[in-house]
Structure formats: structure tokens, C-alpha cells
Amino acid sequence: MSRASAFNEAQRPLFDPDEAVVQPLPQGRLPSYIADHRRRLRERFMSGGPDALPDYEMLELVLFRAIPRRDVKPLARALLDEFGDFNHVLSAAPERLARVKGVGEAVVTELKIVEAAAHRLARARVLKRHVISSWDAVLDYCRTTMAHREIEQFRVLYLDRKNTLIADEEQARGTVDHVPVYPREIAKRALELNASALILVHNHPSGDPTPSQADIDMTARIEAACVALGMTLHDHLIIGKSRELSFRGEGYL
Template identity: 80%
Template sequence: MFTWQAQACGMTQRRAFHETRSLFEGDEAPVQPLPAGKLPSYIADHRKRLRARFLEGGAAAMPDYELLELVLFRSIPRRDVKPLAHALLAQFGDFNRVLSAPPERLAEVRGVGEAVITDLKIVEAAAHRMARARVLQRHVISSWDAILDYCHTTMAHRETEQFRVLFLDRKNVLIADEEQATGTVDHVPVYPREVAKRALELNASALILVHNHPSGDPSPSQADIDMTRQIQAAGDALGLTLHDHLIIGKSSELSFRAQGYL
């Protein structure tokens, strides 16, 4: 849900993600405490096999817990990390939610220290950077699937609402993507005047609003609908086109334009 101030103009959007698992259950290292000193051969061999399988088949060849183990190998070089991988997935649900979990929530899981949190956040940042590179300076219409992927990657698994604005030039090329506000689990403040001011600073001609629904349901509230119409009217007065408002849920997104709200 949005709150807003009747000022100059503004925007919002939402969407989500899903992962599949493959059947590779036979190569797990036994769950047991490790002795001090040299890493036991069964753990070293397990790590070697997982790395080889990843190099041969990529992420599609591995279930979530094994992909997470590969990340944890670097964070915790002297311990069997399979139990920790399972604990993280049990706590947060899937690989994407583990990466996007707030550091303070990650720290609540036994066995997670600064090294683990840092490495998980590095992987998350790399994923965001790569997804963003696929859409910036690209024509929005021809890159629409990439836009949706980017929004899902950056917003679908957040535990609080986030409001972003995608700024486009006269040729509908994405020139900037900026977070305007972060809120609570069901509310984010939106300031139309600030959105309009930033659009003018960037010499933008059009906007796409994006916000996420942490509940997972991308259905718009009446407040979302009212806010979008207020922003559209304000944009019209300033010569700014509102192309769409995307709401990002856990596994799907809703387009205001596709649903007839714009």
C-alpha cells in the first residue's frame, strides 16, 4: 500500500521469481562434526565433486542447497557447510531469499558470522549489477523481459516494500533506475514532487513505476490504484508519460497497463 502527498507527480511497481530443483541427492557429505586440523578427505572430495558438477552443468545441475554450499565453501573453509546450507534454506525458503535476507536476519541463524554474511551480500550485489546492466541504456519495449527479470531480481524477495522509478528518454531508452523510498512490510511513502523533480533533473520524458508486495500477492490495493492515477494526472501536466506501474510479487508481477488501470 502507498501513502502519498498531493504535490507534483510520482510512481510505483511490483513482481517475483521461482527456482527448480534437480535430482542430485547421492553426493552429499555425511552430516557429522569435523575433527580439528586437516580437512577430512570425504569433505574435500565432496567439495571437489560439487565444484566439478557446477563447472560441467552450471546452476541448473544443482539444487538450492548445493549451490548455497558452493558459496559457503569460501566463507567457511574448514567445516562441513551442508548443515548450515540446509538451516539457511529452512529459515528463508529458497536460494534467492537467503541472498536477499537482511544481514541482521542472517545473523540469527546459528553458524552464520561476518564472513558468511559478507559473501552472501557480494553474490547478491553481483546478481543485481548483472541484471541492471542488461536494462540500462536499452530500449524498454525491446528489453521488456529483461526489465521484468531485473525487477524480480532486485525486489521480489525483499521483506519490506520498496518504491523505484525507471526514467526513460524520448526514445524510451532507460537512462536511470533509482530507489525513491523504502517502507515497511505493507506500506511505502511516495512523494510525487520528488519524483517529478528528479525526472526534470534527468531530462526524462517517461516513467515506469515499480514497487514490491512482500506478501507475495501483486494485486493492487485501492490506494495503489488511486496513487497511480494521481501520478498519471500530475505527469500529464508536466509532459511526462507514465508507461506503466509494475507491482512485483513473489512469483509474478502485475502490470497496471495490461490490467487496464492505465
């Protein structure tokens, strides 16, 4: 056998392919760079509050709990690319969230828990309180619960004789530009609650709170029903993405 042929027979791959397989991390271990990043984010949040973090880092803090052993920054970026900002991610419908690659049931659940907590906190600031003297809190609650919705939602705030909020109920959900409203059902519910006054609230997913003619006509019908029953319609608020419109303030009531 020649020296050349012997050399050819001795050639081997530099690395055995079997040795190049990436092994998963053992259970319970987290790469140090991810653990350090999470620790720094938490420290910045606790020392500076939410204003110290941009949207994608706030979203990372939420995702940490749902995805404990993976870098969640790419998913946070993907969610913001899809929905625009932190608020829109939280308020997105579960089925839309699930379409984003990397989003599973745990992520959807965690986002919806945070959304529900924000709604409850805002609601607690107005429930059982004198609404007229807590108007800023009422507006804040309406913005928190409705400004970032992708479909129209119609809510009714029922007040007692002292203008204390006794119930906040969703009356209807609709499409991106329409929601069915039934004045008779609103009046019936007001009687059941022994309410003396109402505030109507609905959102415009387009972001523009300018009332349509249908909004104006519907409000007039509800006001007529209130007058017939001896109740007061204090206002109808339309919530846009960055501002709201008051029927009372604009002279529609």
C-alpha cells in the same frame, strides 16, 4: 596384603582422559571427505550449470568461500529452513541472517556479494537500452531485485525521449505492507534527469501483486503530475513472488 586388594589397587582407566582430547586440525589441512565433496560439487556445477544442483548445494558453493575449513551442509540446510529457498537466503536482511546459528560476518558478506552480482548483471541488461523493446529484460531485472524482498520497496525507472533507460533509482522503502511515495519528489527528480517517461515498480512481500486502492490512487496522482510536465507514465509494475501485475496491461492506466 590379600590378592583381592592387590588387584583392586592395580585397576586403571582403560584410556587416559588426557589422551582422548580432540585436537584441532593443523592450519591448512582439510579433511579429505570435505575436500572431495567440495571438488565433486564444483565439477557438477561446471558441467551441468546451476540447474544440476538443488538449492542447498548451490548455497554450499557460496558458503565454501566464507567457511573454508568446515562442513557447510548443516548451515546451508539451516538457512533454507529459515528463509525457504536460495533466493530468499540471498535477499534476506543482514541482521536476520546473523540470527542463524553459525552465520558470521564472512557468511553475510559472501551472500550479499552474490546478491549484488546478480542485481548488477540483471541491471546491465536494461541500462542504456530501449526499454520497450527489452521488456522481458526489464521484467527479469525487477524480479531479480525485488521479488524476494521482505519489505516494500518503490523504484522509478527514468527514460529519455527514445525510451532508453537513463536511471533506475529507489524512491522509498517501507514496511511489510506499505511504502511512502511522494509524487512531487518523483516529478522533481524526473526534471533533474531530463526524463521524458517513467516506469514505476514496487513489490508486494505478501507475494500477491494485486494492487490496493492506495496503489491505484497513488499511481493516478503520479500520472497527473507526469501529464502536467509533458511526460509519459508507461506503466506501474507490482512484483509478487511468482508473478507480476502491469497497470497498463490490467487497464489501470
